Amino acid sequence: MSLKGDNLVKWYESVISNSGIAFPGLVKGTLFIGHRGWSIWEKIRDFIDAKYKEKGIKNVSFPTFIPVVEIEKEKSRLSGFNPEIYLVSRSGDEGRQNFFLRPTSEILFSHFFRNILESYEDLPLLFNQWCNVFRAEKNTKAFLRTCEFHWQEAHTLHLSREESMEYLEFFHETYKSLVKDLLNIAFLEGEKTVNERFPGSEKTLTLEAIMPDGQALQIATSHYLSKNFTETFDVKYTSKDNVASYPYQLSAGCSTRLIGALIMSHGDDNGLVLPLSMFDVHIKFLIINGAVAEGSVLHRKFSDELKGYKVEWDFSSRSFGYKIKNEEMLGTPVSVILGPSEIKSNWALVKTRLSESKISVPMDQLISKIKEAIDQYSADLYSASKKNLDDSIVECSSLEEASNEILKNRKIVLVPWFDDLQNEINFKNEKLGFGPRCIKSRIVAPDTLCFYSKKPATAYVYFGRSY
Numbered sequence: 001m002s003l004k005g006d007n008l009v010k011w012y013e014s015v016i017s018n019s020g021i022a023f024p025g026l027v028k029g030t031l032f033i034g035h036r037g038w039s040i041w042e043k044i045r046d047f048i049d050a051k052y053k054e055k056g057i058k059n060v061s062f063p064t065f066i067p068v069v070e071i072e073k074e075k076s077r078l079s080g081f082n083p084e085i086y087l088v089s090r091s092g093d094e095g096r097q098n099f100f101l102r103p104t105s106e107i108l109f110s111h112f113f114r115n116i117l118e119s120y121e122d123l124p125l126l127f128n129q130w131c132n133v134f135r136a137e138k139n140t141k142a143f144l145r146t147c148e149f150h151w152q153e154a155h156t157l158h159l160s161r162e163e164s165m166e167y168l169e170f171f172h173e174t175y176k177s178l179v180k181d182l183l184n185i186a187f188l189e190g191e192k193t194v195n196e197r198f199p200g201s202e203k204t205l206t207l208e209a210i211m212p213d214g215q216a217l218q219i220a221t222s223h224y225l226s227k228n229f230t231e232t233f234d235v236k237y238t239s240k241d242n243v244a245s246y247p248y249q250l251s252a253g254c255s256t257r258l259i260g261a262l263i264m265s266h267g268d269d270n271g272l273v274l275p276l277s278m279f280d281v282h283i284k285f286l287i288i289n290g291a292v293a294e295g296s297v298l299h300r301k302f303s304d305e306l307k308g309y310k311v312e313w314d315f316s317s318r319s320f321g322y323k324i325k326n327e328e329m330l331g332t333p334v335s336v337i338l339g340p341s342e343i344k345s346n347w348a349l350v351k352t353r354l355s356e357s358k359i360s361v362p363m364d365q366l367i368s369k370i371k372e373a374i375d376q377y378s379a380d381l382y383s384a385s386k387k388n389l390d391d392s393i394v395e396c397s398s399l400e401e402a403s404n405e406i407l408k409n410r411k412i413v414l415v416p417w418f419d420d421l422q423n424e425i426n427f428k429n430e431k432l433g434f435g436p437r438c439i440k441s442r443i444v445a446p447d448t449l450c451f452y453s454k455k456p457a458t459a460y461v462y463f464g465r466s467y
Contacts, residue, residue, distance in 0.1 A: 001014045001015070001018065001269075001271075002014060003269050004212065004267065004268060004269050005212075005269075008211075008212055008213050008264070009141070011267075011269075012141075012142070012260075012263065012264055012267075013142065015263060015267050015271055015272060015329075016037075016142050016143075016263060018271065018329055019036060019271055019272050019329055019330055019331075020034045020035070020036050020037075021033070021034060021036050021037040021040075021259070021263065021272075022034055022037045022142060022143070022259075024142070025148075027147070028140060028147070029137055029140035029145075029146050029147030029148070030146065030147055030148050031142060031143070031146060031148075033256070036330075037259055039278075039280060040259050040262065040274070040278050041150060041256055041259060043182070043277060043278055044178065044182070044183075044254075044258055045130060045152070047178055047182050048128075048152060048174065048178065048254075051174045051177075052128055052154065052174075055126070055170060056126055057126040057127065057128050057154060057156070058126065058127055058128070059127070059128050059129065059130065060112070060127050060128070060129050061129060061130075061131065062102075062105060062108040062109070062112065062129060062131070063102075063108065064101055064102055064131075064132075065088065065099040065100075065101065065102075066099060066100055066101075066102055066107055066108065067098065067099060068087070068098060068099065068100055070107045071085065071100060071107070073232065073233075084103070084135055084136035084137065085100040085101065085103050085134070085135075085136060086100060086101040086134050086136055086147075087099070087100050088100060088101060101133075101134035102131075102133055102134065103133055103134060103135050104133060104153065105129060105131070105133075105153055105155070106155070106200070106225075106229050106251065107233070109127070109129075109155040109251075110229055110230070110232070110233035110235055111233065112127075113125060113155075113157055113230075113235045114233060114234065114235045114236075117157065117235060117236070117237050117247070118237060118238065119237055119238050120159060120237055120238065120239050120240055120245075122237065123157055123158060123159045123237065123247060124156055124157060124158045124159070124163065124167075125156060125157040125247075126154075126156045126167075127154070127155055127156070128152055128153070128154040128155075129152065129153050129155075130150070130151075130152050131150070131151070131153075132148055132149065132150050132151075133148070133149060133151060134147060134148050135147060135149075141260075141467070142260065143256055143257055143259045143260030143263075144217065144257060144260040144261075144264075144467045145257075145467060149255050149256050149257065150255060150256045151253050151254060151255030151256065152253055152254060152255075153251060153252070153253040154171060154250070154251065154252045154253065155249070155250070155251050156249065156250045156251075157230070157235070157247040157248070157249055158247060158248045158249070158250070159247065159248070160248065161226070161248055163248075164224055164226075164248040164249075164250055165224065167250055168203070168205065168222050168223075168224050168250055168252075171205075171222040171250070171252035172189075172205045172222045172252075175207055175219075175220035175222070175252075175254060176189065176207065178220070178254070179207055179209070179219060179220065179258075180382065182275065182277045183258065183261070183262055183275055183277075183278075184266070184275040184378055184381040184382040184385060185209050185219075185261060185262070185265050185266075185382075185385050186209075186382065186385040186386040186388070186389040186390075187207045187208060187209045187210075187219065187389070188207070188208040188209075188210070188216070188389070188412070188437060188438060188440075188462055189205070189206070189207050189208070189438065190205070190206065190438035190439045190440050190441075190462070191203060191204065191205055191206075191438060191439045192204035192205075192206055192221075192436075192438055192439070193417075193419055193424055193436045193438075193439060193461060194419065194420070194421045194424055195421060195424040195425060195428065195436075196424075196435070196436055196437075196438075197223070198221065198223045198225075198251075200225055200228040200229055200232075201223040201224060201225055201228075202224050202225070202226045202228070203223070203224040204221055204222070204223050204224075205221065205222045205223075206218055206220070206221045206222075206437075206438050207219050207220045207221075208437050208438055208462070208466075209261045209265060210388070210389055210392045210412055210464075211261075211264050211265065211467070212264065212265075212388070213410060214392060214406070214409075214410030214411055214412065214464065214465060215464065215465045215466055215467055216412060216437045216462075216464050216465070216466040216467070217257065217260070217261055217264075217466070217467045218257075218437075218466070218467075219254060219257060219258055219261050220252075220253070220254040220258075221252065221253065221254075222250070222251075222252040223250060223251045223252065224248075224250055225248075225249040225250060225251060226248060226249070227246040227247070227248060227249070228249075229249050230246040230247055230248075230249055231246050235247065235249075262274060262275075262278070265385055265388075266381060266384075266385065267331075270325075270328040270329065271328055271329035271330065271331060272329065272330055272331030273331050273353055273354070273381070274331045275378060275381060276333060276374065276377055276378055279310060279331070279332070279333060280310060281310050281311070281312045281332055282309050282310045282311065282332075282333050282334065282374060283306065283309055283310070283311045283312070283332075283333070283334045283335075283336065283370055283374070284311075284312050284313075284314060284327050284332045284334070284335050284336070285298075285299070285302075285311070285312070285313045285314065285336045285338060286314050286320070286323045286324065286327070286335055286336065286337050286338065287313065287314060287315045287338050287339075288319075288320040288323065288337060288338070288339040289320070289339040289340055289341075290317070290340070291338060291339050291340045291342075291343055292315050294338070294340065294343040295313065295315060295338055295343070296315075298338065298343070299313050302366075302367065305367045306367065306370070309370075309374065320337070320339070324337070324351065327351075327353075328353065331353055332353060333352065333353050333373070333374065333377050334350065334351070334352050334353070334370055334373050334374060334377075335350070335351045335352075335353075336348050336349070336350055336351075336366070336370065337349035337350075337351065337358070346362065346363045346364075347360050347361065347362055347363060348360070348361050348363060348366050349361075350366070350369060350370065350373070352373045352377070353377075354377065354380050354381065354384075392410075392411055392412050393411065393412050393413070393414060393462075394409075394411045394412070394413050394414070395413070395414045395415075396413045396414070396415050396451060397415065397416065397449075397451055398451055399451055399452050401413075402415055402451055402463060403432060403434075406433075406434045406463065406464055406465060407433060407434070407465075410465075411464070412437070412462055412463070412464040413462070413463050413464065414440060414460055414461070414462055414463075415451040415452075415460070415461060415463055416444060416448045416449060416450055416451055416457035416459075416460055416461075417436070417439075417450050417451065417452070417457055417458070417459050417460065417461040418450035418452075418453050418455040418456065418457055418458055419439065419442075419458045419459045419461070420455075420458075423450070423452070423453050423455070424436065426452075426453070427452050433465065434463055434464055434465045434466075435463065435464075435466070436461050436462070436463050437461075437462040437463065437464055437466065438461070438462055439459045439460070439461050440459075440460045440461065440462060441459065441460045442458065442459045443460075444457045444458060444459060444460065
């Protein structure tokens with residue numbers, strides 16, 4: 001297997017396949033997601049579902065196919081909306097492309113809302129969909145950018161802008177909790193610049209994880225759509241004053257891209273490193289050199305003491321080398337090695353996934369040592385991620401300095417920026433190989449100039465390369 005620092009892409013691909021997370025599909029840009037990969041997605045889904053249900057957000061399921069005429073309507077009304085889509089023909093009718101596969105579901109939700117919304121008393125409408133979506137991507141990478149992927153997309157309608165903003169903040173905070181508390185990934189957060197917003201959105205909040213190669217990965221977004229989609233698709237309600245009115249709309253989502261972020265952020269040269277929350281097994285007892293009888297006695301003894309933890313015992317005849325290497329590849333947080341000599345001397349070898357070394361522990365201290373290692377695991381994992389994030393950020397004030405840090409030193413830069421659409425278009429047309437990721441702050445010291453245009457700066461913005 002390639003080393004992470006030598007060839008990140010090869011390392012990433014080999015970890016995904018060697019751990020059984022996923023395998024390439026039969027069509028470029030698609031994946032067979034194995035049970036280990038899907039288990040991670042299920043845990044992410046369970047976390048979000050619980051948060052959403054507390055807020056009264058209900059799950060729905062919509063069709064995959066959308067008439068082509070609907071995308072044309074959306075393109076004509078919403079500037080910048082031009083997704084790479086898959087067109088579908090009926091067998092025997094190849095000349096006509098009547099449908100496309102959903103790249104996102106604003107169109108479908110708009111029609112759904114139009115069917116069910118009548119009165120101001122129906123609002124707010126709060127729905128979420130778990131589904132797969134399709135994008136005709138040319139350059140694909142497992143989980144990070146694929147032609148078909150799984151995601152959740154929440155869509156809500158509201159009476160007022162104020163209520164919309166409250167829910168926008170709820171979605172953003174839910175994703176922050178998911179990524180930090182469940183996935184132990186440190187991230188940048190902020191508002192997208194004008195040209196980076198979701199098309200049709202008036203405000204987009206984003207979380208951006210920074211990968212080991214210095215590239216930003218957008219991992220969750222929340223959008224304030226105002227009335228742009230409801231007006232486009234004629235979604236109305238009758239107000240308290242008996243007037244036909246358009247509601248305010250939000251959308252928010254995250255995808256299986258999070259699995260890629262997990263693997264690339266935490267993994268090392270030996271394989272997967274994952275948060276405790278992602279494991280079906282926290283502690284693995286490896287019985288070696290035929291110590292099955294002795295191990296069985298300890299199994300009965302320790303089972304009660306480790307209740308509440310996910311524990312598994314490996315009594316197979318495989319070699320010690322194979323067993324420990326396999327657990328490292330799968331990322332098992334704590335491995336306990338027990339052979340005849342260890343058991344006879346009343347000691348055990350303990351190997352935590354975040355440490356290179358094994359330690360000898362007296363048997364009467366084993367349970368407390370295991371619990372101590374488990375308790376420290378999540379904090380250590382997040383601390384490492386936060387350090388990597390902090391080390392990747394450099395403050396710059398000139399284009400030359402920023403270009404050097406991003407392109408040569410693989411950094412993310414924080415720069416003063418004139419947040420204006422034309423300024424952003426001019427920058428994009430330079431084709432420098434990097435762009436704005438998100439706004440950190442709109443509080444700028446007087447006389448501060450934009451690092452690019454040299455106009456008075458209106459924000460501090462993170463710039464960098466991205467997936």
